[in-house]
Amino acid sequence: MTAASRTPAPGVAATRPALKVGAYALAIVLCELAGVLGALATNPAIPTWYATLAKPAWTPPGWLFGPVWTTLYAMMGVAAARVWIYQRHTASGRRSLALFAVHLVLNAAWSFLFFGLRSPALGLADIVVLLATIVALVAWWWRLDRVAALLLAPYLAWVSFATALNAAIWRLNP
Secondary structure (H helix, E strand, C coil), rough: CCCCCCCCCHHHHCCHHHHHHHHHHHHHHHHHHHHHHHHHHHHHHHHHHHCCCCCCCCCCHHHHHHHHHHHHHHHHHHHHHHHHHHCCCCCHHHHHHHHHHHHHHHHHHHHHHHHHHHHHHHHHHHHHHHHHHHHHHHHHHHHHHHHHHHHHHHHHHHHHHHHHHHHHHHHHCC
């Protein structure tokens, strides 16, 4: 639906329910796969390198990251699917989905930079750009599909926190 009129974009009315379900399922799986890719770099480094780093007192417990990220990836998938279902027929919708794809690459790359290369500095550079893309997506999707934008709000909050945590770890481990 367009933000101004709340009417479906051209061609959306003909979208079949099975296509919608498939879009949601595919988008969620793709987003969760970004998390799985990141975990390939993250998991081996946690008991070794990451355990030796100085971290701020406000670092969350390790067990929290898995459930939080799994939930956030699912919410990202639902948000992207909504934009694909309702806005893929518009140039703005297609461009925003291209930015979403770039953002997923940045998301997965962070784990390889921070944990895989053991570089809080490179991780920080990536996460700052990632955070900017999330802000851009929320603003863009607010105009296209407010539900999609709102679904990204917890992700924006978590990545803002993660950016501060990454910066603190970088500062504490010269």
